[in-house]
Amino acid sequence: MGRRVVITGLGPISSIGTGVGAFGPALRAGRSGISPISSFDASGFPHFMAGEVADFDPKALLRTVSPADWGRTSLFAAAAARLAVEDSGMDPEELSRSRAGSSIGTTSGESQVVERLTAEWVDRGLTGLTPELVRQVPASRLANAVNQELGLTGEAVTLSTACSASNYALGYAYDQIHTGDADYMIAGGADSVCRWAHAGFYRLGALTKEACSPFDKDRSGILTGEGGAALFLETLESATARGAHIYAEVLGYGLNCDANHMVAPDPVSIAECMRRAHHNAGIEPSDVDYICAHGTGTPANDAMESRAVIEVFGEEPPPMSSIKSMLGHTMGAASGFGAIASALAIDQGWLPPTVNHRTQDPELALIDPVPNESRPARPRVVQNHGFAFGGNNAITILGRVA
Amino acid sequence: MNATALPDARPEAAAGHLPRDGALAITGWGTVCSLAIGAEEFSAAVTEGRSGLRDVTGMFEDEDLPAAEACAMPDFRVRDHLGRKGTSFFDRSTSLALVGCSLALDDTDLAVGDDNRERVGIVLGTTAGSIRATGEYSRETLVQDRPYLVNPMLFPNTVMNCAAGQAAIRHRLKGVNATVAGGQLAGLSALRYARNLIRRDYADALLVGSVEEFSPHTAWGTHHLYAADDGRAPVGEGSAVFVVEDAAAVHRAGRLPDAEVLAVEVGTYAPADGRPEAGDRGRPGAAEGLATCIARALERAGAAPSEVWAVASGESGVEHRDAVERRGIEAALGTAAERLRVKRSTGECHSASGSLQIAALLGRHRIDPALDGRLSVVTSCSPDGAVGAAVLRGWHRARRDHRG
Amino acid sequence: MSQAVNADHLDELREIVAEVLEVEPEEITETSSFVEEHEADSLRAIEILARIEKKYGIDIPQSELPNMGNLRAVHDVVAQHAGWQA
Numbered sequence: 001m002g003r004r005v006v007i008t009g010l011g012p013i014s015s016i017g018t019g020v021g022a023f024g025p026a027l028r029a030g031r032s033g034i035s036p037i038s039s040f041d042a043s044g045f046p047h048f049m050a051g052e053v054a055d056f057d058p059k060a061l062l063r064t065v066s067p068a069d070w071g072r073t074s075l076f077a078a079a080a081a082r083l084a085v086e087d088s089g090m091d092p093e094e095l096s097r098s099r100a101g102s103s104i105g106t107t108s109g110e111s112q113v114v115e116r117l118t119a120e121w122v123d124r125g126l127t128g129l130t131p132e133l134v135r136q137v138p139a140s141r142l143a144n145a146v147n148q149e150l151g152l153t154g155e156a157v158t159l160s161t162a163c164s165a166s167n168y169a170l171g172y173a174y175d176q177i178h179t180g181d182a183d184y185m186i187a188g189g190a191d192s193v194c195r196w197a198h199a200g201f202y203r204l205g206a207l208t209k210e211a212c213s214p215f216d217k218d219r220s221g222i223l224t225g226e227g228g229a230a231l232f233l234e235t236l237e238s239a240t241a242r243g244a245h246i247y248a249e250v251l252g253y254g255l256n257c258d259a260n261h262m263v264a265p266d267p268v269s270i271a272e273c274m275r276r277a278h279h280n281a282g283i284e285p286s287d288v289d290y291i292c293a294h295g296t297g298t299p300a301n302d303a304m305e306s307r308a309v310i311e312v313f314g315e316e317p318p319p320m321s322s323i324k325s326m327l328g329h330t331m332g333a334a335s336g337f338g339a340i341a342s343a344l345a346i347d348q349g350w351l352p353p354t355v356n357h358r359t360q361d362p363e364l365a366l367i368d369p370v371p372n373e374s375r376p377a378r379p380r381v382v383q384n385h386g387f388a389f390g391g392n393n394a395i396t397i398l399g400r401v402a
Numbered sequence: 403m404n405a406t407a408l409p410d411a412r413p414e415a416a417a418g419h420l421p422r423d424g425a426l427a428i429t430g431w432g433t434v435c436s437l438a439i440g441a442e443e444f445s446a447a448v449t450e451g452r453s454g455l456r457d458v459t460g461m462f463e464d465e466d467l468p469a470a471e472a473c474a475m476p477d478f479r480v481r482d483h484l485g486r487k488g489t490s491f492f493d494r495s496t497s498l499a500l501v502g503c504s505l506a507l508d509d510t511d512l513a514v515g516d517d518n519r520e521r522v523g524i525v526l527g528t529t530a531g532s533i534r535a536t537g538e539y540s541r542e543t544l545v546q547d548r549p550y551l552v553n554p555m556l557f558p559n560t561v562m563n564c565a566a567g568q569a570a571i572r573h574r575l576k577g578v579n580a581t582v583a584g585g586q587l588a589g590l591s592a593l594r595y596a597r598n599l600i601r602r603d604y605a606d607a608l609l610v611g612s613v614e615e616f617s618p619h620t621a622w623g624t625h626h627l628y629a630a631d632d633g634r635a636p637v638g639e640g641s642a643v644f645v646v647e648d649a650a651a652v653h654r655a656g657r658l659p660d661a662e663v664l665a666v667e668v669g670t671y672a673p674a675d676g677r678p679e680a681g682d683r684g685r686p687g688a689a690e691g692l693a694t695c696i697a698r699a700l701e702r703a704g705a706a707p708s709e710v711w712a713v714a715s716g717e718s719g720v721e722h723r724d725a726v727e728r729r730g731i732e733a734a735l736g737t738a739a740e741r742l743r744v745k746r747s748t749g750e751c752h753s754a755s756g757s758l759q760i761a762a763l764l765g766r767h768r769i770d771p772a773l774d775g776r777l778s779v780v781t782s783c784s785p786d787g788a789v790g791a792a793v794l795r796g797w798h799r800a801r802r803d804h805r806g
Numbered sequence: 807m808s809q810a811v812n813a814d815h816l817d818e819l820r821e822i823v824a825e826v827l828e829v830e831p832e833e834i835t836e837t838s839s840f841v842e843e844h845e846a847d848s849l850r851a852i853e854i855l856a857r858i859e860k861k862y863g864i865d866i867p868q869s870e871l872p873n874m875g876n877l878r879a880v881h882d883v884v885a886q887h888a889g890w891q892a
Binding site for chain 2: 044045107108114115126130131134137140142144147148152153161179195201258260262269272388389390391392
């Protein structure tokens with residue numbers, strides 16, 4: 001019997017708020033973090049909205065690493081981790097002496113660094129690249145930044161399984177503590193808005209113009225987003241011993257792969273991933289009170305995700321909302337924000353809404369997307385979805401500590 | 403059963419060897435690099451100490467390279483190995499990884515079919531995916547008439563899990579599919595991630611490895627960082643992929659593995675490169691950290707330093723970084739063990755390095771029965787202060803009637 | 807509303823389609839179905855459209871994709887948007 005693992009600190013850095021004190025109420029109020037793109041020149045694009053963290057101020061949040069030495073995504077990861085530790089009330093000195101590490105998920109790693117290097121390549125050729133930027137390219141630096149910021153000597157692993165990566169990271173961190181390999185872990189994800197992803201999604205016809213409206217009949221795609229999401233994990237025993245506030249328990253997770261198509265979601269495979277997660281968490285579908293959806297807002301994702309949910313849960317699935325309606329698609333951080341939202345739902349007793357909802361999709365008649373307004377509820381068990389390019393499915397299960 | 407006893411099998415190499423709890427078995431493997439393609443050829447090349455250095459002038463039409471030679475494969479074409487269908491949009495990293503996966507599956511006695519493909523997965527290590535594919539995609543948004551005139555089919559090449567996802571599609575492996583961005587530690591990190599999946603019973607078998615492509619971008623990038631280090635290994639490329647299973651399960655089935663992975667330990671310390679962070683005062687450095695990781699790995703393996711016959715290190719001829727790795731190794735193991743400096747043959751293959759180091763040890767074992775059952779260590783250090791060590795035990799291949 | 811066919815244009819389009827679908831140009835007939843006979847999917851369909859837009863400097867809305875299921879159909883859609891006269 002492994003050790004029980006709980007979440008005692010949350011560190012969101014998002015377009016709707018930094019820190020759990022700002023993020024939670026914004027999520028509950030259904031605030032949108034979407035604005036015209038400012039991090040790159042979007043003037044040539046017919047669509048130009050994204051969920052940028054316009055007020056990100058790494059200097060104000062970080063104590064150890066110096067912002068000039070790291071790319072934006074690493075700074076998101078490190079700053080989110082710092083916030084999560086502060087929120088947990090854990091003594092940072094004791095933490096750095098403990099068996100502690102981090103697992104951080106990402107889609108595009110230091111995408112803005114790569115884009116700056118690309119601009120140098122275009123302007124002056126590869127002979128003119130700035131060495132300091134080259135040094136910042138490896139995506140391993142995301143988790144490394146977390147460990148350097150917090151002085152952790154344990155493992156720092158960056159999982160680059162694209163848009164489900166935070167769930168991979170949370171699952172791995174859970175296992176590290178569950179098995180006794182580590183006593184404390186930071187888990188989460190980070191990504192930055194970038195030009196190539198904006199262009200790519202636009203070209204796929206998967207980028208909507210102004211508002212992301214998952215599960216809506218007229219949904220027309222994603223908006224890209226960015227940020228850092230971190231959760232502080234420890235054993236139930238240590239949280240109880242130090243009198244920490246426990247948001248939720250990590251009950252388990254499931255991973256699998258479509259092995260079918262790089263970008264088209266596969267409902268049969270997604271359903272199988274849910275069953276794996278339920279098995280690992282030791283729960284039945286009927287135990288699940290809320291699903292924090294992958295819910296990208298593309299016609300295909302939301303239809304396939306809903307089909308898989310109905311296959312597993314039957315005709316009356318639990319409410320399933322998408323916080324991407326507010327944040328945009330924060331890529332590798334997305335299921336990290338989902339995990340934070342799930343922990344808040346369990347801890348504070350409300351379900352986050354799917355905003356921008358106008359018309360129920362008759363094809364998704366059985367889905368309750370918690371339209372537009374958050375809803376008071378007392379979820380005991382929450383299922384958090386993350387799916388990705390490459391068919392990399394990852395689902396985490398959180399629960400109220402009984 | 404294909405566990406045919408062979409005349410020269412030493413007692414500890416036979417099926418009687420009982421694996422340690424939690425050990426992984428490697429039951430087949432493959433490499434793609436300028437030194438050799440495939441385990442057989444690679445084993446011979448490593449044992450004979452061949453060099454993978456090649457003339458790479460003219461390898462890229464549009465870009466010059468900082469050096470005329472590299473440990474790269476100017477003639478490598480994925481379609482020569484996997485055919486045209488389904489491969490023409492692959493980036494080079496994906497191509498190298500997929501050929502590595504195919505070779506590893508050809509080399510193992512594990513049969514993958516409809517009865518187990520849900521339980522067979524992939525864990526691949528990378529630095530940042532195909533940096534060339536991503537850079538070129540990004541470049542298109544700057545140089546095209548309109549910034550969105552990018553190629554849809556190439557978009558998946560910009561995500562770091564492209565290689566693992568494509569490998570899963572090609573071999574229809576529906577088990578856990580993961581990508582670890584580990585840079586220099588990618589090989590060891592992928593193996594450590596795989597170890598968790600096996601011990602937690604999330605998978606029965608995994609293709610585990612790491613990959614790095616050679617491109618003008620990686621060549622120039624490395625040049626800009628390390629131009630001053632004259633003695634450094636040339637830039638390289640390649641992949642190495644291992645079929646990893648639970649050692650106890652392999653033993654129960656009466657199968658004979660090529661090697662066991664007894665432990666993989668990693669940690670994060672004050673960086674060897676660049677500016678030490680403000681909070682580093684009093685923190686252990688990477689050399690001390692590496693020694694700690696090696697000691698912890700040996701402890702998990704239930705082994706003493708004196709039992710280690712060889713260390714395959716990540717030393718690359720960049721002196722200030724090699725010094726860190728050397729100090730860590732010597733503090734934990736002394737100087738008695740043979741040192742395999744694999745990058746002298748394969749070049750600096752960044753995220754593929756750790757896996758190629760493991761392959762080099764397996765290559766020595768594969769053709770030398772005298773090394774049967776002996777322990778070796780693999781070490782990796784990143785410029786950012788991440789360090790890691792693995793402990794392996796290997797055997798020669800001829801003891802196993804592989805295709806019997 | 808089938809239009810007269812320009813053989814050069816048809817061959818150019820055939821080259822594009824064959825490359826994206828990873829088949830030999832000869833395998834693509836005017837009426838062979840991309841999806842049924844050449845294993846096309848939506849990503850490859852968008853890629854075909856994207857390459858055509860780039861080559862001829864035109865804009866074709868993605869809503870035309872359902873009308874581009876074989877070579878002849880592609881030609882007719884492109885002819886419309888590029889203003890080709892036979």
